[in-house]
Amino acid sequence: MATEKEIIDIFRKNLKGTPNILLGISSEMGVFNDAGVVEIDGENLLVVTTDMIGYKTHIPDIATPKQIGKKSITVNISDLAAMGAKPLGVVMSIGFPSDLETQYIDKIAKGMNEAAASYSTCVFGGDINKTDDIILAGTAIGKTSKKQLFTRNDAEEGDIVCVTGNLGDSAASYYAWKNQLSLSPNIKEKIFPRFLDPKARIRESLILRDMQIVSSCGDISDGLGWELYKTGKASKVGFEIREDLLPINDEVYEIADKLNLNPLDMILYHGEDFELILTIKSNKWDWLVENMEKLDLNLTKIGEVCSKNLGNKIILKSKTKINIENKGYDQFKK
Amino acid sequence: MATEKEIIDIFRKNLKGTPNILLGISSEMGVFNDAGVVEIDGENLLVVTTDMIGYKTHIPDIATPKQIGKKSITVNISDLAAMGAKPLGVVMSIGFPSDLETQYIDKIAKGMNEAAASYSTCVFGGDINKTDDIILAGTAIGKTSKKQLFTRNDAEEGDIVCVTGNLGDSAASYYAWKNQLSLSPNIKEKIFPRFLDPKARIRESLILRDMQIVSSCGDISDGLGWELYKTGKASKVGFEIREDLLPINDEVYEIADKLNLNPLDMILYHGEDFELILTIKSNKWDWLVENMEKLDLNLTKIGEVCSKNLGNKIILKSKTKINIENKGYDQFKK
Incomplete structure (x- = not known):
């Protein structure tokens, strides 16, 4: 029995591209x-x-x-x-x-x-x-x-890593639902809609694409860990993420606490946030922060791009630095 | 329990188009x-x-x-x-x-x-x-x-109706398989591949689209009857098809005979031929016939476009004229 990633590899191996395909399953960068x-x-x-x-x-x-x-x-x-x-x-x-x-x-x-x-x-x-x-x-x-296209291929050391919106709402709601947790009104109104009725960040994307300040972009559908893995591979970089900067709603901690789960695992390895993860050229970040409100954007810096050799790490609130694993959700597992 | 066509109608009713959609499910002609x-x-x-x-x-x-x-x-x-x-x-x-x-x-x-x-x-x-x-x-x-696009919307009275390739191979093979008929080598080699391994007529389409002689085009995926119904509705015309002109392989008759089925029903109401049905401006037909070989095309005239009031008819070999029914294959029935 094959895993999801093994099945993807079977298709990658067999499907040949044509010259008009700039990024596709058979191109080196397409899969990321x-x-x-x-x-x-x-x-x-x-x-x-x-x-x-x-x-x-x-x-x-x-x-x-x-x-x-x-x-x-x-x-x-x-x-x-x-x-x-x-x-x-x-x-x-x-x-x-x-x-x-x-x-x-x-x-x-x-x-x-x-x-x-x-x-x-x-x-x-x-x-x-x-x-x-x-x-x-x-x-x-x-x-x-060609000018406006976002890919995961061009993140560079020193770039700022940021995300739209909040992380973990969907994962926390999933676990709350799965464990039949009784939901507080706050959880019901603030967190649960992000699980049952997620939104795509197309408005934010179309604002940002005209600014020539984004060096890479992806959507967080399979967990932050897997998204960082893909961008890291495509751009040949590593990431240093800071737990204290992650935009996480209190209700996510509340659910994690009740279920005795690690909230960070929800954010790193669960997914379905449908937020964008972007890297921004470092010399443009301050300008972007100053203009955030005017542009009607809500981006939160969560870390920086570093050398590939350093891998993907997260600095916990305790200051301990740990590895972010290269794993995401696999439907075919178990 | 809804039929396939009722389900399509539910979507048609609910889905609104945007101005950039020239033909779509919510546009009048889109559904045809x-x-x-x-x-x-x-x-x-x-x-x-x-x-x-x-x-x-x-x-x-x-x-x-x-x-x-x-x-x-x-x-x-x-x-x-x-x-x-x-x-x-x-x-x-x-x-x-x-x-x-x-x-x-x-x-x-x-x-x-x-x-x-x-x-x-x-x-x-x-x-x-x-x-x-x-x-x-x-x-x-x-x-x-815009110049090259084929639709079903512009067939006109007097146009020649023609098809690529042969009709009924796939339907006959289907019935042979379904009834576990023992297959002669001829059936196995000539007819069966058209059922299990059909081909799309993209080459023919791309040759014809540059000639400005095609007034309507469709592919025969749901039976000739249903295809004529759709083109007739979209173009506000009727059709007079001649049974004696239909390009049908002997093996189709052979299978129909063995199974006591009407071969014409297979062609009109079964589908999966994936041949193109085209209407050609009548003053261009002779030119097209003369150049068929040079263009590496194999089109067979099967009838003519007539007035909407006359409906869709087929003239049988016996000279009897009968109505072609507006029906196609419905997965949701029974």
Whole structure:
């Protein structure tokens, strides 16, 4: 039985690219980035990403059909955000069990439309199939240019590492749900929506891509640890992250405490935050901080890019420095 | 329990387009055409299609993993052919059961690569998921221009209706397989590959799109009857098809005879031929016939476009004229 990463390697080995593919599964850097990149003319690029949601694997039983529809869009738009691409549209291959109620389907469709509209885009095509599980396989297409494209390939020693929003809300909510924790109103209102109804940071991406200050970008879908691993590999750098700088809501600590879990593990190895992790040229950081409010951005510095030889480390609040592991969530494990 | 067409209607009702979508699920003509069309600048267009294959619903148990991989590409490229779009690339959202053998996966990947390469394109991105069934949800992206785009919208009374290749091979093979018919060598070699290993007519499409002689085009994926229905609705025309002109291999009659089935029903209502059905401006047909060989094309006239009021008819060999029904294959029925 193969792991997710072994299966990806089988496809990488077999699939050959064509010259118009700037970043793809068969290119050296393609596997570290969040979407494929296709050249359409000298300057303009298409960014294309596909992400499948299966009810049994990806959806908690408390999610409403509308939230499921929204999430099927958001997971794809988040990858466009990671690459600095403006959405052109989404297509969706759909599998439904034949006994699924019409009303349920209607709400999934409404959720898709609402999410797409919130990102100023739409679902313009699709395919309907009969399957055992609910399957929503979306493909989002975005447009960018060679100048505006974000990749994970160009982070440099000394760059500032920052993230949009807060980390760990989704993971903490997942564990709270999984362990049937009774939820305080705060957790219910502040943290849980980030688990059931995440948002893609496309607005932030499109503001930042025009500034020429971002040296790398990715979305945090598989845990900070795995995202740092990918950017580190692609850019041939290491990272020094500081625990005391991580933007973490009190409720994440509250849940971790109740369940006797390490909150840092949630942030490093769980994922589904759908926040962006960016590296910013160090000489531009102060300017960015000064202009943050005016630009309607909320970025938090969490560390710095360092030499590849130093690896990926986190300095704990206790000042102890520990390694960040190169691991992420694997659906095929156990 | 909803039918496939009812489910499509739920999505049509809920999904709103954006101004850059020239043809899409929410546009009047979108639902009759084979793929979505997105404007990327004043002249250039993207054609985008997505098609999901589920093992249980779509794949006969005698198909090899390589054939499954190839088919997942071909069904998508066929839709690009229907629209006159040159493939830029394919992305694939994949679901595998966790106990699927590595060797089987490797052969699926090899099939995908071989098919994509045969259409001068590639698979450049994807997503791997754990699912109960084998699910291959491909999205193909192609490029065309406003001048080169094929739709189903502009067939006119008097136009010649023609098809590429032969019809009914796939349907006849399906019934032969389903009824465990013992296969003659001829059937095995000539007909069966069209069922297990179909080809998309992208080469023919790209030759024809530059000639400005095609008034409508579609691919025959759901039976000739359903394809004529869609083109008729989109173009506001009817069709008069002649049974004696239909390009049908002897083996199709042989299988139909053995199984006591009507061969015409196979062609009209079964599908999976993946041939193109085109309407050609009548004053260009003779020129096209004269140049067919030079252009390396094999088109067969099967009838003419007539007034909408006359509906879609077929003139049988017996000279009887009967209605072609507006029906196609529905996975959700029974």
